[in-house]
Amino acid sequence: MTSAPKDGPALTGQVVAITGGARGIGKATAEAFLGAGAAVAIGDIDVELVAKTAAELGADPDAKIIGLPLNVTDRASFAAFLDALEKELGPLDVLVNNAGIMPTGLFADEDEAMTDRIVDINLRAVITGSRLATKRFLARAKAAGADQRNGHLINIASLAGTQGFPGLATYCATKHAVIGFTSALHLELKEHGIRVSAVLPGIVRTELSAGANMPSWIEPMTTVDPEDVAQAIVRTVVQDKPLVTVPRRLSAIIKSAQFLPYRAQLFVARKTGATTAYAQPDPEIREKYHRRVRDL
Known part of the structure; x- marks a missing residue:
């Protein structure tokens, strides 16, 4: 299990809920929060895997974690997920x-049902979860006052939400929307002592991102665990930050490129593999992932 920070657990007593918590970033995040002293509930549509993950991460007798269907x-x-975790762990502090x-492929070839599925999971679900958590947090703010920390929403977006990448049109659309939604909600809820943040990963070494067609030299700059x-x-x-990129250096590169003339931007995109990463990915690796998300 991930060790606690050097100065000791920073989030002891906090109750954290994580969606898509059975694998990948969700599983790693649950482990990190446990290491920081929090109690954690992970939810996932894969009922068997979420129970297995919770049991694995809960092997440490000091770990307080539950896995729930979601x-x-x-x-x-x-x-029901939020009600169940609050019944067992206490009032929600962080969602x-x-x-x-992230299905890949050219938009012209994308099935409409898959378009709906990407939007439903990547955007509508974020709005739904934010609404349900906000109601809980606002009730707490009314009782405790706005000078208290009355809850924290963290929405996982992507650096694909800052520009367009061929082969990821609908995915990019949803992540752009999540960033805009999170930014607006941050300003709406700040006065109530409710924090709202967006985290923007680059390419992450998980099944979701596997198979990208990029030059080997760019991988250390764009890819994280x-x-x-x-x-x-x-x-x-x-630290209560409203927007965080992972890795930080990739955000600087993308922002710098946006100031270049259009032809120069295209040149950089081609040289870095941005135009081919998911427009021409490894077909076998992507098909394996596509089969899983279609069967969910």
Whole structure:
């Protein structure tokens, strides 16, 4: 299990909920929060895997974690998830809207049902979870006062939400929307002592991102492990930052490129592999992932 920060657990007593918590970034984030002293509930549509993950992460007798079924596209399921974790662990302090899917392929070839599925999981579910958690947090703010920390929403977006990448049109659309939604909600809820943050990972070494067609030299600049994202999420709660990129250097590169003339931007995109990463990925690796997300 991830060790606690050097100065000791920073989030002892906090109750954290993580969607899409059975694997990948969600699993790593649960481990990181446990290491920081929090109690954790992970939810996932894969009922068997979420129970297995909770048992694995809960092997340490000091770890307090539960795994619960969760279909983020179903409001009733999301509400039941939050009710169940609060019944067992106590009032919710942090919700990490992490669940997401990233099918790849040209938009002209994308099935409409898959378009709906990407939007439902990556955007509508974030809005649903945020609404359900906000109602709980606002009730707490009314009782405790706005000078208290009355809850924290963390929405996992992507650096694909800052520009367009061929082969990821609908995914990019949802992540752009999540960033805008999170930014607006941050300003709306700040006066109530409720924090709202967006975390923007680059390419993460998980099944979701596997198979990218990029030059080997660019990988160290763009690619991180799920544990790197997890630690950034925990730091976001401790340090209360509204927007965090992982890795930080990639955000600087993208922002710098946006100031270049259009032809220069295209040149940089081609040289770095941005135009081919998911427009021409490894077909076998992507098909394996596509089969899983279609069967969910």
